[in-house]
Amino acid sequence: RWFGRLMILPCLQPLMTPPTRCGFRREQLNCCRISKMKHEFYTRVFYEDTDLAGIVYYANYLKFIERARSTMVREAGINQIGMKDDQGLFFVVRSVDATYLRPAKLDDELRVATKLQQLSGAKLLFEQDVFRTDELLFSSKITVVCMNIDGRVIRLPKEICARLAF
Numbered sequence: 312r313w314f315g316r317l318m319i320l321p322c323l324q325p326l327m328t329p330p331t332r333c334g335f336r337r338e339q340l341n342c343c344r345i346s347k348m349k350h351e352f353y354t355r356v357f358y359e360d361t362d363l364a365g366i367v368y369y370a371n372y373l374k375f376i377e378r379a380r381s382t383m384v385r386e387a388g389i390n391q392i393g394m395k396d397d398q399g400l401f402f403v404v405r406s407v408d409a410t411y412l413r414p415a416k417l418d419d420e421l422r423v424a425t426k427l428q429q430l431s432g433a434k435l436l437f438e439q440d441v442f443r444t445d446e447l448l449f450s451s452k453i454t455v456v457c458m459n460i461d462g463r464v465i466r467l468p469k470e471i472c473a474r475l476a477f
Contacts, residue, residue: 348427348475350386352379356419366414372449373407376439379423380453387474398468399460402435408452419443430476433457433464 354375362368384391384402395401415421422442429436433456441449457467 350383350425352382352423354421356415356417361417366416372441375423375441379425383425389471389474400457402455403458405456406454410450413448415443415448433466
């Protein structure tokens, strides 16, 4: 179902259905888990997103992909606020590898394609691309880790792994 320009997936029902019901494909390979979980997030470029030249300011692509990742995690049934309050755990970005290919401009409709590539131990590896229709504008690889309130990187709890990959 579409709500505005954002597709509301069936997994947004109360108590969240398991990710398998959302149509995500999964597979396991060797010692780490490889996921083919995919997600699409739609947004529009507003005046506040642009610089003096009228193109998207480079740092705003990081905002677009963060919103897409957060939405993907929420739609997988993970409540990040509850995770922090109940378990003292949260996700942090460890590294960003970004390639800027073409500029987005004011009022462009953008599609952020997010794919969870790998889930192993405490680490999540995402590939995120930003498109204007089918034209690739920005490509990135993001490493996210799970951290406790003491600032230590820790293994992802099994229930979170289950919702994200298997």
